[in-house]
Amino acid sequence: MTAVADAFDWGLLEPAGRAGSVVSDDRILDAMVELESAHLAAWSSLIDVENTATLDATALDRDALLRESRRSGVPVVGLAQALRQQGGTLVHQGMTSQDVVDSALMMVSRDALTGARDALRAAGRVFAALAREHRGTPFAVRTLSQEAETTTLGAVIGGWLDVVSSAVETVDVAEFPLQLGGAVGDGEAFARLAGRPDAAAILRRRISAALGLADPGRAWHTDRSPVLAVARAAASICSAGGRVGRDLALLARDGVATPLHGGASSAMPHKKNPVDAVLLVANGLRVSGPVAVLQVASLSYDARPAGEWHAEWQAWRETLRLAAESASLLQNAADDLVIQARRAPATTTTAPRGAREVDAAIARFERLREGDRS
Template sequence: MSGLLTPGSHRAARLADDRAVLTALLRVETAWARVLAQAGAVPPEQAEAVERTAAVLKVDLNALAAATEAAGNPVVPLLAVLREACGDAAPAVHRGLTSQDVMDSALMLIGRASVARVRADLVTAGDDLAARARLHRDDVTVARTLSQWAVPTTFGLRCAQWLTGIGEAVTRLDTLVYPVQYGGAGGTRALGTEITSRADQSALAETFAALLGLSPAGIGWHTRRAAVTGIGDALTRVTDALGVVANGTVLLGRPEIGEVREGRAPGRGGSSTMPHKQNPVLGILIRSAALQAPALAHQLHAAAAGAVDERPDGSWHAEWPVFTRLCELTAVAASQAADLVPGLVVDVDRMRERAHAAGGDLLSERGPGSAEPGSYLGEASLLVDAAVTAWQAVRDRRR
């Protein structure tokens, strides 16, 4: 993965790239072989051989990618490689599954891992914002509405707003479900004559899900793509929230404002021609992610709406690069936010000076003779406390 046109992609290495997809596909095939062995459909030693082989299988990703075109998906050529490597255990590979079962389950593994990474970085950023909100709860600054100065507020309350957005995004992530995919070639779960009862098939699906750490699915979701679009929507909610933080820090860091600036780090933010510049690179890249993510989520919904028959022709295929890109994009943005927020440098003196200098305008709604800006902050401090308390409940929900 080079990432020349996706700055920061190294932060998500092996999370949603081709190597991650390959690893997830092999995990699914291995788990299914174990399911078959537990059900008595294949000898246990064959399932064990599949697991051992998959763990050490060497796959040329370039060759696999080239072979993918002939089948339309990477599962078919991967199975050829895996079966050849398994030798006598090859009958235990993929029996009763379809390529979409494997691909969809693998994408759920990637989605779950990506969300876990994103959540951890959001907690880092959120914890810092919570501390800043309390630290600056009484530090007066200018509220801006429709790009103009409005009334006095506090920087603590602004941080609380950013924090609440992150908390709402984390809450959405925590509601996600990652279902296993098991429908067979036509959604009928037609495994074969060895196992025919509906109860046995349901038990297989539950075992399959448990081995992968995914949720059972009562019926295959080959053409019902809510699991995919749900993850996409939740990740986009994350970039929405982070975009607001990044927009605020980049704007407030303009030299003519200078109230907040991105922290310095060796080699970051320099200009190719102007040595005096210190560009807010992390904020800029997070803003870029926030601008890209909605279009990716839209593409997932367009693909979901285009599903036909028992297995889609093209709309399913359109999901893969979009889904993995959205996972990577959001993971990178969250990692950048986890660096950006703790490194912010806040100039409370400049905020206070600007608020006092503009006091007459900021307090004009109060009429002539208004007092200091700090006297007109209402419940700002209480709102900060409420936001921080709410955040603490969100961050600790999954402990």
């Protein structure tokens, strides 16, 4: 393996970039090779040919892949050539570049959003505990930036818990389907090469099972609704983080809720900035750009459009990157949160204002499935 010289983005302007490394080029390349490996095994079995070759992503020449990617306009042409040197002529047989890119990005999407879900759940548990603790803490809220009425801090935190629950629910309904259609999406190459009309359906079933992807029972080359569903889940995480981040920044300004470990200022050493809150808001604002690209690119045409599909790659990856970062930031912000407001003494049996909303938010969060999406 050779190192790619002059890496473009190593995180200088991406303070929370480490969490986003789950969608790095290396992870995407690994997913592409995993897809090719699963296809090779399924294809060899289907046509009854023994193939014991192992495809190894670590042995690939990254610089050679970049050169061929620039020449071909897609990363898969050079990849398939290199992998055939490892696994023989059956590698990539019947597939097209879009099969590999779309399926790999779906694998990365599944892993990134599952990890983000875990972080959201961790943040939600903290918010649930704080909402209970401050169920009766009086708090003056604002509407249209002006002081409105007094509710409770628990009700405010219950609102955070609600947007976290909504983001988790959006992830839970997202599906991550395999893409497998061949040159123009009709699967004809598989049928012709295997000598059986059901070859594409069999391969989809076997490969999706091997990779842990959904079997869509079809190719979705120009139906980009699966991509938009993933983007919607990623954007919901960024929106939830941004919503909570705005409140955290304002509460830190007023001294109500502050980070235990704030960020430094280059000019004012006395400051302790709510860094997680600031970055959460920034990610909530940034995600609209790549989501808009994916929405526009979904107006596809032909069996593969000239430019629309290509425009998706980085936009798709960016939505996942921002979602992974936001979930990590939100978990850290929750763990680092210090509430300064004093709780009111329990002097009455009457439930405090907003108590029903607090209880409902907690109950909704606790109904969410624990652990993974299965």
